Amino acid sequence: MPEPELYAAVARAPKLADRVAQQLQNLITSQQLHAGERLPPERDLAAMFAVSRTVVREAVRSLVAKGLLEVQSGSGTFVRAVKVATIAESLGLLLRSRSSGSAHAFEVRQLLEVEIARLAAARALPSDIEAMEQAIRELPGSEANPDRFAQIDVAFHTALARATQNELFVILLNSIGEVLLQIRRETVAEARSAERALFHHRRILERVKARDAEGAQEAMRAHLEDVHSTLARLLSREGQVSPEARG
């Protein structure tokens, strides 16, 4: 055991604006203030918190920077509605500004999807299986339209994530989805890409239906491996590996 320090740091009282920000944040996270709701005017907030308007303004500014509030000029300050799509776009931008963004996204996707396949095999409901079957029926012939192909591909993986009966998996998978969509659009140009996706999706579904958790994991690993190597081949043939796909 290390000896406790003789001179422990003095805990400072947080700044007034930080305390106002914290209170507002608590109201939002505890859902007493809902997404899309308008905040009372600055003057009223100042009166309620018994602080100056400058303090309120500073608190609001820090929550805007955190993405919790948004100021619509003229009409007031609102609690920002958080959508998976918005998070996905932000993550996409963030990863793109990193040198190994897609490698990182792949690493996380692999982890999530293999576990999703395992849990889906244990927990899928008939309605989940139906959703996956539909995504498989719609896939053939879709490669003529890359956006459509990507959509159906995503629909299969989302249905699989739903089958875990754990909403968090759906949210997390979709959050890293924007970067992955980009990859899907790029790979669809590769020959027989839809055919191969179809083969793998069928195999995954078959293992899920058989309640074979290990088999489903294996099938998912093989599918991701295939997508990954297709992408690598595509990029090397173009002769220009985008910096984000390296590493």
Add this chain to the structure above:
Amino acid sequence: MPKPPLYETIQRTPKLADRVAQQLQALISTQHLRPGDRLPPERDLAERFAVSRTVVREAVRSLVAKGLLEVHSGSGTFVRVVAPEAVTESLRMLLRSSAGSYDSVLEVRQLLEVEIARLAAERATPQDLAAMEQTIVALAVTEGDPEAFARADVAFHAALARATQNDLFVILHDSIFDALLEVRRKGAAQVPGTVQRALYHHSDILRCVRAHDPLAAQEAMRAHLEESRQTMLRVLA
């Protein structure tokens, strides 16, 4: 093979503004436009795309709504720079509002943490090790101060996530952990020995990471999570 349907959906031509937005978005995803870059003035964009300024304005507005661009009044339109903290915050709010049970949070946390421990053992830099060490020193003196305990606890796991050298793990981990903070705080306040046990497990994980032993690090993390789950069950009981 199923027969193709007789009546296929008609592919509509997208609106001009959507096509301009798509092109701009493509420039961003291919990194021809990078976060922080300023877009050319509306007039120039209209000329290059051979569309009206109204069309450009509509396209820009839709990308602002998507969070890809931001308008700084007076100085122009920029590709948005995203701070990891802002993403974490949004994801955290979304996870809270989805109101998953503790079980579903723990299920995801277990998956993330065990993989994080493995990758950290492979990739931790001396700075990462020092950061973890520091949180353990801080944790050692938190008996009787649940607030400080929760802070040091989070700090250890966050430092471990950073040691994967993958931002995504940091973001996902931070957003998930938030849901467990309150129950960790209560654990320290109500269940005797919580601080000592956390201290033991964190030290053990750090030892395995320092030895660059991924399998042992995973095992140590599993043991820690199991112990912390037991504490949690006692708090919630």
